[in-house]
Amino acid sequence: MQNVPSHTKARHFGMVIDVDKCTGCASCMVACYSENNVSFRDEESAKMLSLNWITVYKLTNGKPFPDTEVCYLPQPCMQCDGKEFGKPPCVSVCPAVATDFDWPTGIVSQIYTRCFGCRYCMAACPYHARQFNWWDPVWPADMEKYLSPNVSARTRGVVEKCTFCYHRFQLARQKAYHEGRSEDIKEEEYQTACTQACPSGAITFGDLDNPEHEVYKLKQDRYAFRLLERLNTNPSVYYISKRKWVHRMADNYLEGEVPRAFAEKEA
Amino acid sequence: MTTSAIPEGVKRCSGSQFILWLLPAFLVLLMAAYAMFRVWGFGLNQTNMNDAYGFALWIWADLAVIALGGGAFFSGFLAYIIGVKQVKNIINFAVVLGLVCYSMALLLLGLDVGQPLRGWYIFWHANIHSMLTEVAFCLTIYLGVLIVEFIPVILENPKIQRIRFFHHLSHNMHEIMAVFAATGVFLSFFHQGSLGGVPGVLYGRPFAFREGIFIWPWTFFLFTWSAAAVGPLFTATMCRLTEIITGKRLVKDEVYQLLAKISGWMLLTYIIAKTMDTIYWAAVTAPSAGFSLMSFYTNNPLYGIWMLVAEIAICGFLPALILITRKGRENRKLLFAAAILAIIGLCINRWAMVLQTLAAPLKPFDEWFMYSPAWTEVITTIMPVAVGIIVISLAYRYLPMFPQEKELNP
Secondary structure, eight states: OOOTTTTTTOOOOEEEEEEETTTOOOOOHHHHHHTTTTOOOOOOOOOGOOOOOSSEEEEEEOOOOSSSEEEEEEEEOEEEEBBBTBBBBBTTTTTTTEEETTTTTTEEEEEETTTTOHHHHHHTTTTOOOOOOOOOOOOOGGGGSSSSSSSOOOOOTTTEESSHHHHHHHHHHHHHHHOOOOTTOGGGGOOOOOHHHHOOOOEEETTTTTTTTTHHHHHHHEEEEOOTTGGOOSEEEEEOOOHHHHHHSSSSHHHHHHOHHHHHHHH | OOOOOSOOTOOOOOOHHHHHHHHHHHHHHHHHHHHHHHHHHOGGGGGOOSOOOOEEEHHHHHHHHHHHHTTTHHHHHIIIOOGGGGGGGGHHHHHHHHHHHHHHHHHHHHSSSSSGGGGGGHHHHHOTTTTHHHHHHHHHHHHHHHHHHHHHHTTTHHHHHHHHHHHHHHHHHHTTTTHHHHHHHHHHHHHHHHHHHHHHOOTTTTOOOOOEEEEHHHHHHHHHHHHHHHHHHHHHHHHHHEEEEEEESSOOOHHHHHHHHHHHHHHHHHHHHHHHHHHHHIIIIIIHOOOOOGTSSSSSSOOOHHHHHHHIIIIIIIHHHHSSHHHHHHHHHHHHHHHHHHHHHHHHHHIIIIIHHHSOOTTTTOOOOOOOOOOOHHHHHHHHHHHHHHHHHHHHSSOOOOOHHHHHHH
């Protein structure tokens, strides 16, 4: 909730996911679990009790064979800019400032040691991107040795969510600083774990405001859209699909309304 | 000569009968204590809440109990600020009821947070933009005000009155009570509103989101107005219930009728405002996000349009119309039937604003999220009733709660 610090270069990190390329392999989810010390339990069938910072949804067009079409939609935290820039739906509601909008990066943080678990942010998030630690994290024997030292493990009773692997940004910034490049971080130096793990190259990550970054061009694709865009949350995650029914699955439309990408075509 | 702990000139049951009466309430309390031990000891996995239902039965109970306990603040407003003398005959009861409601609401909030030992962060690291921060501050301070308002009532116990210091303290506290009542009214108007703001500001949840004035969504004002309207009706209904249980007249009918008249008109104006709010929301706010009215009331096993009909027509307009007519008020059965309907209506409203908000799917590929509470949630939600029975019974037995009791039971 502060203005942009004048001594820091402002970026606006975001993601573009081409769902027509996604095969639903869930490598992104596995990479995320490993990278961010996301805990899991023996029994994971109750999805609304699971922790996963990126969820792959399976969508179908609802038509019978042979017209059935499937689409896989990976959904991390949308890192919303908010109705007013810098005020995502979850940030202003947190009573203890345990989640904040980071102006230099556009990333919505979650401060685990500050969170006292009221879950108001979860109620505010329309994407179910925030999850609660209903249990204490327990890893199988010896697995604790493989936890990442760059990401703090969370305790029972706090909310957690995707941070766009913010620790990787911190490492990249540190490296750039030590190499005398100030804050000049190259596109490839800061990539999220899910982006790098995706075997079909469906996920692209970078600075949405930097014309040299791939995401800058991709977000302007005619078939780019965002999830539940009409709620005015202004997500920093874009999707691309050429299929109209996928666009229809991404937002709510009244009878007679057509997704933006197809409105001109039909007119 | 020993002084009896029971106020002079009134009759109370024997000690053994009194203990027997309290026993079931203590059993509920015992079970609730075990549930609290489980929740605080093992965490919120002992409930049926999940990531879709971050807010559930407890938050509904909080909102409902605080609104109903609002009888204390509005009765205080009428008695001390406006100077409606009749209300003073029920104000002690309203304060005790308010105290139970508010203390229980805070206890449930303490249960509901994942890290109770960090509960103080809400004050220390307060985010002034959060409606919940406003709720926490006002609620805690107002609970303090209620305690201050209750102290002089306790001091009026005959045994305590014998001590000279307490006798004078109680007299002097009565003298300055208007100051505390005014503080309580100010705080309560704010936190009832903030509770309305809690769902109303959620612009990512089109079922709950409302436009408004400056930082306050319309729900801010609707919650305050409905609590002020229904709170005194709850006080009156609980007082009548005490009369039925004790078999004594405690408050004159004219007091009930006066409260019913004021509440009736407030309820009518509230329900007109609520109807206008609902129409605007259904016609403008929800469609702007791609939702029709019926998308929030179909394709699920519980939330049908009956919710809206029950809340606005049956439990809104109907009791309001009964209460604003003299004939309706003068018929005691009709008066309390209307009061009960209004209380149910308020509870439906709070349920919808908390649970239906979270149940309604937003992504087109989501389905309705349904939830049934675990026993730990149910028993702790019943706990305020048990605590209410115990505290009111003790207060009724040992404190001069009803100034008209002697006159009505010669």
